[in-house]
Amino acid sequence: MTGPYSFEAVDVPAPVPDDLADGQVLLRVLAGGLCGSDGPFYRGAANPWTSSNDPVPGFPMHEVVGEVVASRTAEHKVGDRVVGWATGLDGLQEMITTEGASVHAYDTSLRPAEAVGLQPLACVIYAVERLGDVSGKHCAVIGQGPIGVLFSHVLKSAGAHKVTGIDRIDRRDVLGAFGVDDPVFLSSDEWVRRLTDDDDRPEVVVEAVGHQVSTLAHAIEAVRPEGRILYFGIPDDRIYPLDMEKMLRKHLTLISGSTLQRRRVLSAADEYVKAHPGLINSLVTHEFKADAAAEAYRTAFTPKAGQFKVVITMSD
The missing domain is CATH 3.40.50.720 (NAD(P)-binding Rossmann-like Domain)
Known part of the structure; x- marks a missing residue:
């Protein structure tokens, strides 16, 4: 996001396994969801997590589904598909690092764009x-x-x-x-x-x-x-x-209050969706590719009848 309401594609160095701290995982992002809390930043509010005026690649997005590429936590192994938080709020990227305690290996019968709904x-x-x-x-x-x-x-x-x-x-x-x-x-x-x-x-x-x-x-x-x-x-x-x-x-x-015990409640959400299989289909109403990010954000923050969750897919 280069300014209010505006996005452009940029190339930045990809994170690598050596960048991981203890407890972190490296993810290939598959999909991300747009949350109401992203709205103020989309409309121009300052990013409170950085003192720089430069755009932060991948910001603002924290609801993500991804595949584990590298892990420094026993809870996740390479190849796991996980859902949860991009703890840097930088999920609109092909690759991110995030805290292992903030993601959960979900039931892969859900498509990534559907699994995003487990986070909210x-x-x-x-x-x-x-x-x-x-x-x-x-x-x-x-x-x-x-x-x-x-x-x-x-x-x-x-x-x-x-x-x-x-x-x-x-x-x-x-x-x-x-x-x-x-x-x-x-x-x-x-x-x-x-x-x-x-x-x-x-x-x-x-x-x-x-x-x-x-x-x-x-x-x-x-x-x-x-x-x-x-x-x-x-x-x-x-x-x-x-x-x-x-x-x-x-x-x-x-x-x-904000959400604590993230892996536990992500697991509970996974089980909840199994018990209510029609819920995700009703929730996720709009899907966009990453190159249509501007349209996705504009849609998400222009509510209308027939529209609920807006999702961006980074990869099939």
């Missing part, structure tokens, strides 16, 4: 674990993009009595496949205004949009007293104002 699913599984027991609960998910629909599916599978999915885009033709019982096609503030009493209010709200302050405020307003809020979306601002009076008077619990 692992994040969602970990987050829902942190929510605790949701069985019998009314859960709402603000945002029904690729992450939001995975939350809807996992919450329903975890025993949620009712899942409400809130999104501006009308996706009623597909949301049933993701466990959404009550699709709401409104902005989150308009949805909150239409909640008339506590019986309408969810006991659990997942904020799956991020990148601005208002949706967290709407989650706090919407949730039932003694409810739980999971803030999953990535913050663009370091400081978020909270209505602490409402948090206190409603006895609310706010949960946030």
Whole structure:
């Protein structure tokens, strides 16, 4: 990425096995997925992991599937096909090094472009674990993009009595496949205004949009007293104002955090997809080749009906 909205192909020296530190693997990248957290960088936000103004090859992409070319960890051997994190956020390359603890050898019955979906699913599984027991609960998910629909599916599978999915885009033709019982096609503030009493209010709200302050405020307003809020979306601002009076008077619990125990939850995602074989086919809707990266990013960050996960394939 050479600047906002712009990409070009460049040649750089390939990493080699001697470059690996203990615990790392060298991957030939097969496919990568575009995540909402890549969006600010695509639109021009500075890369916080480098002090240089020069473009970083392969940035921004962290959801990857690849083949192990060399390994300095006992958990992975040469030839393994793995899915997980490009820990340098540089996955839009033919070859990368990454941490072995951040990738998992997946069921290769999935094509690489499909297996990419295991990475965001692992994040969602970990987050829902942190929510605790949701069985019998009314859960709402603000945002029904690729992450939001995975939350809807996992919450329903975890025993949620009712899942409400809130999104501006009308996706009623597909949301049933993701466990959404009550699709709401409104902005989150308009949805909150239409909640008339506590019986309408969810006991659990997942904020799956991020990148601005208002949706967290709407989650706090919407949730039932003694409810739980999971803030999953990535913050663009370091400081978020909270209505602490409402948090206190409603006895609310706010949960946030990034994904830990990555290999464990990637394995759990692999098993989850085996139990729900249609999920990945519903999730991955658009595939592009690497030479169409600009079109892939433009598509991913221009949401519309019929579109969820956008994937770039580096190799067949």
